Amino acid sequence: MAYGEKVLDHYEHPRNVGTLDKSDPNVGTGLVGAPACGDVMRLQLRIDDDGIVQEAKFKTFGCGSAIASSSLVTEWVKGKNIEAAGQITNTDIARELALPPVKIHCSVLAEDAIKAAIADWKKKQLGKLDEKQTQAQSEQSLAEAVR
Amino acid sequence: MPLKLPIYMDYHATSPLDPRVLEAMLPYFTEAFGNAASRSHVFGWKAEEAVERSREIIGGLIGASGKEIVFTSGATESDNLAIKGAAQFYREKGDHIITERTEHKAVLDSCKRLEREGFRVTYLNVDKEGRVDPADVERAITDKTILVSIMFANNEIGTIQPIREIGAITRKRGVLFHVDAVQGLGKIPFNVDECNVDLASLTAHKMSGPKGVGALYVRRRPRVRLAAMIDGGGHERGMRSGTLNVPAIVGFARACELAQASMVGEAARVGQLRDRLEAGLTKRLDHVFLNGCKAHRLPGNSNLSFAFVEGEGLMMAIKDVAVSSGSACTSASLEPSYVLRAVGVDEEMAHTSIRFGLGRFTTEEEVDYVIDHVVEKVNRLRELSPLYEMAKEGIDLKSIQWAAH
Numbered sequence: 001m002a003y004g005e006k007v008l009d010h011y012e013h014p015r016n017v018g019t020l021d022k023s024d025p026n027v028g029t030g031l032v033g034a035p036a037c038g039d040v041m042r043l044q045l046r047i048d049d050d051g052i053v054q055e056a057k058f059k060t061f062g063c064g065s066a067i068a069s070s071s072l073v074t075e076w077v078k079g080k081n082i083e084a085a086g087q088i089t090n091t092d093i094a095r096e097l098a099l100p101p102v103k104i105h106c107s108v109l110a111e112d113a114i115k116a117a118i119a120d121w122k123k124k125q126l127g128k129l130d131e132k133q134t135q136a137q138s139e140q141s142l143a144e145a146v147r
Numbered sequence: 148m149p150l151k152l153p154i155y156m157d158y159h160a161t162s163p164l165d166p167r168v169l170e171a172m173l174p175y176f177t178e179a180f181g182n183a184a185s186r187s188h189v190f191g192w193k194a195e196e197a198v199e200r201s202r203e204i205i206g207g208l209i210g211a212s213g214k215e216i217v218f219t220s221g222a223t224e225s226d227n228l229a230i231k232g233a234a235q236f237y238r239e240k241g242d243h244i245i246t247e248r249t250e251h252k253a254v255l256d257s258c259k260r261l262e263r264e265g266f267r268v269t270y271l272n273v274d275k276e277g278r279v280d281p282a283d284v285e286r287a288i289t290d291k292t293i294l295v296s297i298m299f300a301n302n303e304i305g306t307i308q309p310i311r312e313i314g315a316i317t318r319k320r321g322v323l324f325h326v327d328a329v330q331g332l333g334k335i336p337f338n339v340d341e342c343n344v345d346l347a348s349l350t351a352h353k354m355s356g357p358k359g360v361g362a363l364y365v366r367r368r369p370r371v372r373l374a375a376m377i378d379g380g381g382h383e384r385g386m387r388s389g390t391l392n393v394p395a396i397v398g399f400a401r402a403c404e405l406a407q408a409s410m411v412g413e414a415a416r417v418g419q420l421r422d423r424l425e426a427g428l429t430k431r432l433d434h435v436f437l438n439g440c441k442a443h444r445l446p447g448n449s450n451l452s453f454a455f456v457e458g459e460g461l462m463m464a465i466k467d468v469a470v471s472s473g474s475a476c477t478s479a480s481l482e483p484s485y486v487l488r489a490v491g492v493d494e495e496m497a498h499t500s501i502r503f504g505l506g507r508f509t510t511e512e513e514v515d516y517v518i519d520h521v522v523e524k525v526n527r528l529r530e531l532s533p534l535y536e537m538a539k540e541g542i543d544l545k546s547i548q549w550a551a552h
Contacts (some may be wrong), residue, residue, distance in 0.1 A: 011460075011463060011464075014531060017530070017531055020538065031533065032550065033549070033550070034550060035492075035494075035495035035498070035534060035544060035549065036493070036494035036495050036498075036549065037498075038458075038459075038483070038498040038547075039457070040458055040533055040534055040549075041533070042533035053377055059531055059532060059533040059536060060531060060532070060533065061455060061456070061531075061532045061533060061534045061535075062457045062459075062460055063457055063459035063460045063463070063474070064459065064460055064463040066457075066460070067460060067531065094541030110552055126438065
């Protein structure tokens, strides 16, 4: 199979390869796919309190199109707020990379990776919120006890 | 001499035509262009003479007489003719066929079609090395069995089947024995009499002959009969009509002569190169696994899994080397290799497999270049692989709940 120019470019020079600290509360990690299916993508996003993606890193086990799809989305999501990032669809990715029909699943996986990373970040934010609430409650009850 | 890139290491798919074969073929395109079936003039006689001489040479490579060689367009046609032709001819005698799971699709799909037509087919399992147990063949034979079809050597993992042992059983039980001999032919000895083979599929292009020509060996004593698949002028004793491809047949015969003359030395040389490749790769990379069988294997075959690196992604990276992969991404089906699955390689490892095929024109310089190239690219892709990172952190990848997609 011949590969498109953009696939080759991302494959030869993948953007934003790497790892962010997954325990960081501002980092959302999306791990999608399965080794048995031949593709696993891990996308990590560092998102600030305003919901803007500050940093994106990926690692991918898969074919050239899977690597290119994940590399491409790290470029696309950077600087976007999470609403806009979450709206990136597999069709956008497939069109940009000119993926043939048998490789569409690679773009689907990349879309899933963005959604999974954002969902993970949101879960962590809720956790932070819970912590704040618990802290506030305990302060309140302490105050009541003192009174 | 500088190394010529890309390097061809896909000899199981096809092999480069030997210049000596081409030389033998050329006159039969031009001055000796006659139709071998033309009985009325010298053009036809010359072509016929060349065909008959070729038949003897090709038969000679497998211990058969030229009269037992039926020319076809290639091994796919030979497999179809052997299996469907025998099934149709011996239908009155029985409706049961035995084969095994790692056969070529030309055999498996022929059997599947016969199943749709009411035949029953037993697909034997193979062991972890890809070998059929002859005792399983014996157990599977019933009084309704008409044919056993087992390949000589596998095209993906190179496993050589115990053909001689199976042939002894089929002969004793009076069942026809078909062997798809494509991958081993001309590389390791194969004799139809010693192995009691009744039908054997042969092809030229895997042994540095031309594409588009093959043959089916059809035993004469005891006589094996087949229903024809292609009707017409009654060529090839009525078993395969159609004007013979004379230049290709001459090339096929020349390829057989060359293979026979150099077989022992070549098997040793190619085997040493293959061992050098495997030793070089496994010494410099961890998590490399051999798929199939170390002992009973074609000398030019090496099927390796590079854990944590997907096969198609790796092939794209090692673009200086032409190889193939059992990864699903290389096929339209999205399923990884059925051969690797049949020998118990799990799906994730099947996705990381690369098949190296070495042959007549492979050199030591090429092997050394390939080792360096593959090591570099596997390392690069592992740096990109979340699985490799997780494995290094000590995470058991099997403990993770992966979402199927």
